[in-house]
Amino acid sequence: MTVSQISVFANSRPGHMSRVLALFEEAGVSVRGFSAADTGEYGILRFVVDRPEAALATLKEAGCACTVTPVLCLKLEDTPGELLRVIGVLARCGINVVYCYSMISTYIVLSVTDTEQARDLLAAEPVEMISQDDIARYIAERDGKEA
Amino acid sequence: MVDAANFDVTAKGGALAAAAAGRFDALPVYKPEIECASREEIRAVQLAKLKETVAYAYERVPYYREKMDEMGVAPADIQTLDDVCRLPFTDKAVLRDTFPFGLFAVPMNEIRELHSSSGTTGKPVVVGYTEDDMDMWSECIARLVQMAGVVPGDVAQMAFGYGMFTGGFGLHYGLQRLGCAMIPAGSGNTERHIQMIEDYGTTVLVATPSYAMHICEVGEAMGYDWGASPLRVGLFGGEPCPPGLKAEIERRMHIVCTDNYGLTEVMGPGVSGECLAERFQQHIAEDHFLWEVVDPVTGEPVGEGEVGELVLTPLGKQGIPVLRYRTHDLTAVHTEPCACGRTLARMDKVRSRSDDMLIIRGTNVFPSQIEDVLTGIEEVTPHYHIIVRTKGGMDELVVETELRPEAFSDSFESMDALRARIVEKLKSTLLVAPTVRLVEPGGIERAVGKAKHVDDQRVK
Secondary structure, three states: OOEEEEEEEEEOOOOHHHHHHHHHHHHOOOEEEEEEEEOOOEEEEEEEEOOHHHHHHHHHHOOOOEEEEEEOOOOOOOOOOHHHHHHHHHHHOOOOOOOOOOEOOOOOOOOOOOHHHHHHHHHOOOOOOOOHHHHHHHHHHHHHHHO | OOOHHHOOOOOOOHHHHHHHOOOHHHOOOOOHHHHOOOHHHHHHHHHHHHHHHHHHHHHHOHHHHHHHHHHOOOHHHOOOHHHHHHOOOEOHHHHHHOOOOOOOOOOHHHEEEEEEOOOOOOOOOEEEEEHHHHHHHHHHHHHHHHHOOOOOOOEEEEOOOOOOOHHHHHHHHHHHHHOOEEEOOOOOOHHHHHHHHHHHOOOEEEEOHHHHHHHHHHHHHHOOOHHHOOOOEEEEOOOOOOHHHHHHHHHHHOOEEEEEEEEOOOOEEEEEEOOOOOOOEEEEOOOOEEEEEEOOOOOOEOOOOOOEEEEEEEOOOOOOOOOOEEEEEEEOEEOOOOOOOOOOOEEEOOOEEOOOOEEEOOEEEOHHHHHHHHHOOOOEEEEEEEEEEEEOOEEEEEEEEEEOHHHOOOOHHHHHHHHHHHHHHHHHHHOOOOEEEEEOOOOOOOOOOOOOOEEEOOOO
């Protein structure tokens, strides 16, 4: 069982990822997971969506360089050692993980050109920003509840 | 037995089919008595007109009289065509320094039209045409559009801007001279261009090659079927036309495309044009232009068929009788007869200019070389952009090239391998290692006017 991942070639410049996302919105495609990796000048945007055929058609029509790749999608329990357990299965068989990202994008991590400015901009928007302390506190609280 | 009549050049693809079959008798020639005359006849016409032109310039233009007196040469000294090298050169600076009317040989009441160059590299150059000049210009254009497969009765749509640029009105008058209906649409509004092609049954499109490509792409995106379109011929100009781009437009728009050569300072478009037998060369209107090919540094003539700078003397031009204009365009000229039946000399298409040569870390690099390499790589489109800058005290050559959508794979490894392959190919041709950037499809700007391919950011 695989899912169809949509990959898009994009220059690493402001507006290029948002253009792709706007095309998805226009086509009524919902992004369920994504990753954006770059080489400094260009990057590959990778998406798992609800309707891959519709996503691909709309991107092609807009002239984007894009392709479909079959990938594996796993649901992990949020318990210590779970990631190691699953990746370990592949490692023992000599299978390399070329790239890996997590889905259901309610918590996202961004690396941007101007971190301070981006932080200030987003602080003024109705979106919750997570601190390192928040992450530590979440784990501590969860473990506390379980204990 | 194949009959010339079997090739209908007014049908889509007919002109190319006739050319492919070698049946150039099916393709009409506008003025065979001069276009297909013997070399001796052509040279005799040139000599008679050169003598008149030199006497006219000497008599009417103080600049030329002073210059020739200074050099100790009189109009009567011009006895053979080779004597042309005794005359002074003219370059763009002379036209600028005498701006606006210093080189005009007639009063303004004999001028029927003014045009000027775009002035992108300095003050504009203004030129004036008398009624006879306009007549000669229209005829030169009529000849070259017929060479490209246009026939009387064609419907021609102009996608050049009109204005002071010579290309718009030049092609307009010449197409009308041949007997075509003109649609003066002008540049821009691409969707409307496509709508007009369909509504008015346009058979001929006049455009820059990069704008034609844009029209093609917009049409495809609109779902317009170029294969079923009435459009049959593309006449390109205004900027150099890379062979790869031309071939791609021919394939995608299902038309035959040619380009012509000319420059405002000697007339405008129409100096030479491409026939369907030699797609990389252009026939010079030799009865109206005397050509020389010289070493760009010494100004001395180069050997027959060798590459050098093209120097042009318009013959019989009345408004501005320019002598020996230095075009800065590098080419070679060939005088053997052409398969199309014309005997007019052919110049290799201008791929580089003596002044657009880039010197990168001491090595001479021409943008045309970069273009040729990229044209040979199927994963990228013919669109490119060159940036030259200083990095760490050294010249850096950056070549941006557009990825074709179908060449993308979901792997940095294969994208990097492609980039490394392009770097390697460029390096082996240029002898300079460039930095190559892969750009998204459509990411390189399509220029409506002259496509600007080079951005030299080095501090001069």
